[in-house]
Amino acid sequence: MSDALSRFRDSWAHLRPDLDLSSMEAIGRVLRLAALMHHITDTALTDAEVTRPEFEVLAALRRSPHGLRPRQLTRETVSSSAATTKRLTRLEQAGLITRTPHHRDRREIQVTLTDRGAQLAEELFTGQLQRESELLTPLDPDERAQLAHLLQRVLTPIDRA
Amino acid sequence: MSDALSRFRDSWAHLRPDLDLSSMEAIGRVLRLAALMHHITDTALTDAEVTRPEFEVLAALRRSPHGLRPRQLTRETVSSSAATTKRLTRLEQAGLITRTPHHRDRREIQVTLTDRGAQLAEELFTGQLQRESELLTPLDPDERAQLAHLLQRVLTPIDRA
DNA sequence: CTACAATAATTTACTTGTGAACTACTTGTG
DNA sequence: CACAAGTAGTTCACAAGTAAATTATTGTAG
Structure with missing residues (x-):
């Protein structure tokens, strides 16, 4: 039921109840998922002509x-x-x-x-x-679209800059 | 209205209408957001004691x-x-x-x-x-929680492995 | 024109990351 | 009990990344 970031959040919540940890659950998972995806891609490309x-x-x-x-x-x-x-x-x-x-x-x-x-x-x-x-x-097509849309809302202002 | 990945998706859709691009909109944005966040963090830590x-x-x-x-x-x-x-x-x-x-x-x-x-x-x-x-x-608290939850669904099976 | 700032790509010197040995230790099996 | 197999951490040789300096070119102000 729980992933690495749920545990991280719990630890910090116990350690520093004064902090607002709401953003780390989303961004932390973005960072972690990206790192894992990079790892997957790197191993898939080990024998490829390019990195x-x-x-x-x-x-x-x-x-x-x-x-x-x-x-x-x-x-x-x-x-x-x-x-x-x-x-x-x-x-x-x-x-x-x-x-x-x-x-x-x-x-x-x-x-x-x-x-x-x-x-x-x-x-x-x-x-x-x-x-x-x-x-x-793990996500059905509708949820994938939801995820893509939420991330687009986050990225649009940054990509313009 | 549109971020970098919307343009990427359009280009590929034009080039290869045979491919299913639904997953690249979500994962591509995860990868891009992570790269941008890393960049932000790196510059914030330039004068810090650690990288x-x-x-x-x-x-x-x-x-x-x-x-x-x-x-x-x-x-x-x-x-x-x-x-x-x-x-x-x-x-x-x-x-x-x-x-x-x-x-x-x-x-x-x-x-x-x-x-x-x-x-x-x-x-x-x-x-x-x-x-x-x-x-x-750009997201209100409810949307942030949605985003965090969708990502958790994706990460839970991977973090266990 | 000339000089000088601005821009694009590259080079240089250095730092950081990696896969593949290597060292040190523990465990399981005959 | 010996010893092959497994595991943890480190080392080494090298590959890839970066910031800052460098080269080459263009735009612009006097």
Whole structure:
């Protein structure tokens, strides 16, 4: 009946009855579920051609019809620009993306998937979808939609910033 | 009205109408919200005595009355045992925890907080609570409880394993 | 024009995390 | 009781991440 966070909440409630713990039950579970999902994905990709963060780059590119610039990729993957450069260098050497300098503003470069990169992105994405829906089996379709909607309400103001 | 994941879903729906994308809206947002929360916490802790992963160790110890063994800490923080050893070494040198060998089974060691460690854990935890509740301002108390409950339903079977 | 701020991507120096040995100890089995 | 198998924690070699400096380019104010 109870998960790790229920126990955490009880412990803190006993320790510090003065604190308002209502938010930790939701956010704490978000953090924990994300960590577990990352773990699941990492092990699923151990023998894959790319790592999870590299896959996230490929996926971001696949869903963007005209490719993306590195700056946009760092924002979409919520990481540092240095990490993006490293991943792009690696993915370029693997023949999964191409970097072409922008002719209008030569500070910018355009990153696009190669055919092989696009194919791999879709292949790994379907696997990802499968793992995600497996995780959600305790919820019926209506509850999944509820969960998605509540999280959207939380994320909308942040994603705009 | 729409966040990043709504756009992601639309792009994939256009690209691959054959796939069932219902689970990505919930899990994708969980992953994204966790990444953003980590970012927020990291910047909040830049001038703190410990990093975010180190804080997670302190928090886990604070809510466990008798301390924990490294193995349990790696499970609670969802990371590798090597990472735990490094963090414990660092926290011990900083005078925030102590490692005492178990006399019954000398393979095991017991990790406990020092007084200063316990105080720091609580101090940082209240800050964490504040940031978390700030993130949830778009939801009213009833909706927060709904969100927490849905996530609990998802996590309960996984946390048992 | 020139100089100077702003922006994009990368490089550098360093920190942190990981999987795979390795050490130390305990337990179960013949 | 010996000894193979199992378990806990650590170490090691390396991979991946970051902040801050660097390079290259564009916009803008005088």
